[in-house]
Amino acid sequence: MSVKQGQIEGIVMKAYSGFYYVLDEKQQLWECSLRGKYRLKGQSFLPGDRVIGTVIDEVARKAVIEEVLPRHTIIDRPLVANVDQVIIVMALANPEPDLHLLDRMIIMVQSHKVSPALCFNKADLVEEQAALSLQKCYAPTGFPFLITSTVQGLGIARLKELLKGKITVFAGPSGVGKSSLLNLLQEEQQLQTGEVSVKLARGRHTTRHAQLLANSEGGLLVDTPGFSRLNLPEELRREEVTNYYPDYGEYAPKCRFRSCLHRAEPDCAVQQAVEKGLLDKGRYQRYLDILTEVMEAERRY
Numbered sequence: 001m002s003v004k005q006g007q008i009e010g011i012v013m014k015a016y017s018g019f020y021y022v023l024d025e026k027q028q029l030w031e032c033s034l035r036g037k038y039r040l041k042g043q044s045f046l047p048g049d050r051v052i053g054t055v056i057d058e059v060a061r062k063a064v065i066e067e068v069l070p071r072h073t074i075i076d077r078p079l080v081a082n083v084d085q086v087i088i089v090m091a092l093a094n095p096e097p098d099l100h101l102l103d104r105m106i107i108m109v110q111s112h113k114v115s116p117a118l119c120f121n122k123a124d125l126v127e128e129q130a131a132l133s134l135q136k137c138y139a140p141t142g143f144p145f146l147i148t149s150t151v152q153g154l155g156i157a158r159l160k161e162l163l164k165g166k167i168t169v170f171a172g173p174s175g176v177g178k179s180s181l182l183n184l185l186q187e188e189q190q191l192q193t194g195e196v197s198v199k200l201a202r203g204r205h206t207t208r209h210a211q212l213l214a215n216s217e218g219g220l221l222v223d224t225p226g227f228s229r230l231n232l233p234e235e236l237r238r239e240e241v242t243n244y245y246p247d248y249g250e251y252a253p254k255c256r257f258r259s260c261l262h263r264a265e266p267d268c269a270v271q272q273a274v275e276k277g278l279l280d281k282g283r284y285q286r287y288l289d290i291l292t293e294v295m296e297a298e299r300r301y
């Protein structure tokens with residue numbers, strides 16, 4: 001895409017009272033309004049949208065958006081376009097990791113055609129062994145796996161590496177350290193962080209609006225409020241669940257039945273891999289729980 005003289009191309013960082021703040025390739029921020037045709041259509045743009053605009057005022061960095069380029073992904077919580085990856089953050093302790101929620105999030109992220117990465121934070125609070133057994137559990141998925149501590153600065157360099165040139169959303173339960181991580185990764189805006197206990201007691205979150213924050217290595221980051229429950233994708237069918245388990249992909253073709261759900265079928269290579277300890281038992285149990293839930297939901301259609 002070539003940008004003509006007097007035009008800018010960039011990414012919507014945030015929308016705020018009718019204006020869109022667009023970061024161009026030179027890392028300059030433009031305040032953009034919409035052409036009448038977009039306003040008439042009631043069309044609005046999302047953070048993450050790549051747009052082309054015409055410069056109105058070079059000095060004051062004002063422009064008007066002419067065109068939005070096709071979105072390659074869209075996620076809804078929060079509404080952000082063109083997300084490349086979601087880093088699912090869990091704390092190793094305080095709060096304890098919720099692996100049921102993690103496995104559901106892994107499904108949800110992939111169902112939006114976005115890549116998950118796993119980050120276990122607060123490594124300073126636990127013995128190394130706790131982190132290593134989680135690493136062993138998720139290694140067969142092939143998803144990037146990070147162990148971090150914002151207190152010790154552990155794993156932050158690897159995390160930065162993972163963010164380069166991508167739009168990354170940080171998601172996970174409240175109090176795991178998402179905003180704390182983001183504060184180490186970008187200087188643009190210090191986000192509010194807080195104690196779990198205080199927040200849970202008040203039943204509110206410290207993180208609200210969806211906006212992109214630029215980090216110095218050319219990554220764009222999105223903080224999100226914590227949550228503790230997540231529905232599975234509505235249209236999910238029983239035979240599709242394993243599509244979201246790359247760790248089962250190596251074994252599934254060796255099952256006796258092509259349609260094997262890896263539940264109680266004979267000669268199931270996934271069940272055998274679990275018995276041999278090649279696949280994690282806990283994650284398999286959670287898979288069965290999710291499968292049961294999907295089958296029960298199907299019955300209601």
Ligand SMILES: Nc1nc2c(ncn2[C@@H]2O[C@H](COP(=O)(O)OP(=O)(O)OP(=O)(O)O)[C@@H](O)[C@H]2O)c(=O)[nH]1
Nearest residue numbers: 122149150151174175176177178179180193194226
């Ligand atoms: N011990 C320890 N505490 C941490 C670490 N990272 C963050 N914290 C603390 O954990 C608490 C919660 O951190 P936040 O960054 O606010 O957590 P959050 O995930 O953004 O929470 P929500 O915005 O509610 O979703 C704060 O008191 C942080 O200081 C860490 O690596 N180790």
Ligand SMILES: [Mg+2]
Nearest residue numbers: 178179206207
């Ligand atoms: Mg936060």
Ligand SMILES: [Zn+2]
Nearest residue numbers: 255260262268
């Ligand atoms: Zn099977």
